[in-house]
Amino acid sequence: xxxxxxxxxxxxxxxxxxxxxxxxxxxxxxxxxxxxxxxxxxxxxxxxxxxxxxxxxxxxxxxxxxxxxxxxxxxxxxxxxxxxxxxxxxxxxxxxxxxxxxxxxxxxxxxxxxxxxxxxxxxxxxxxxxxxxxxxxxxxxxxxxxxxxxxxxxxxxxxxxxxxxxxxxxxxxxxxxxxxxxxxxxxxxxxxxxxxxxxxxxxxx
Numbered sequence: 001x002x003x004x005x006x007x008x009x010x011x012x013x014x015x016x017x018x019x020x021x022x023x024x025x026x027x028x029x030x031x032x033x034x035x036x037x038x039x040x041x042x043x044x045x046x047x048x049x050x051x052x053x054x055x056x057x058x059x060x061x062x063x064x065x066x067x068x069x070x071x072x073x074x075x076x077x078x079x080x081x082x083x084x085x086x087x088x089x090x091x092x093x094x095x096x097x098x099x100x101x102x103x104x105x106x107x108x109x110x111x112x113x114x115x116x117x118x119x120x121x122x123x124x125x126x127x128x129x130x131x132x133x134x135x136x137x138x139x140x141x142x143x144x145x146x147x148x149x150x151x152x153x154x155x156x157x158x159x160x161x162x163x164x165x166x167x168x169x170x171x172x173x174x175x176x177x178x179x180x181x182x183x184x185x186x187x188x189x190x191x192x193x194x195x196x197x198x199x200x201x202x203x204x205x
Contacts, residue, residue, distance in 0.1 A: 079188030138168030
């Protein structure tokens with residue numbers, strides 16, 4: 001189960017403020033030096049089976065690796081998202097080739113005999129910040145700047161994600177959000193990047 005908060009960042013200086021912080025409430029912040037370049041490609045069938053079932057499938061190319069991510073239907077309130085997620089290193093979006101049996105069975109049950117094709121590309125520059133409590137990483141803050149690309153249209157975004165790590169709890173997430181609001185304006189984003197990309201795809205040129 002993935003638990004994360006998503007916030008739209010409208011102030012360009014907000015990320016610089018966050019990168020200058022070494023602590024947040026009682027948490028120590030560890031800033032990863034590497035700027036991650038992501039190429040995310042999302043897939044669906046011609047009949048839109050995944051969209052209808054509220055599932056998302058993407059490949060993510062980052063640092064020479066390709067990851068498959070399958071996300072199930074979720075709930076979102078005030079920017080807090082909860083949903084099932086399967087993620088593993090693999091390059092082929094065709095589930096027939098997947099080594100992960102649970103994810104393979106789940107996707108095949110949704111798409112049936114139809115084929116997958118790419119519907120959306122998202123290019124993202126991401127910076128990682130780990131929030132540590134008692135020297136354990138309990139949450140990961142991701143500072144994202146990127147572009148959603150569909151045929152003939154592009155939309156840029158700036159977003160902060162805070163994901164609870166295995167050593168963390170929902171209470172850590174709540175405390176981090178409260179502390180962050182002391183430094184910047186956070187606009188809750190209840191739509192995933194895929195949902196916003198699909199809205200762009202459906203919009204008038």
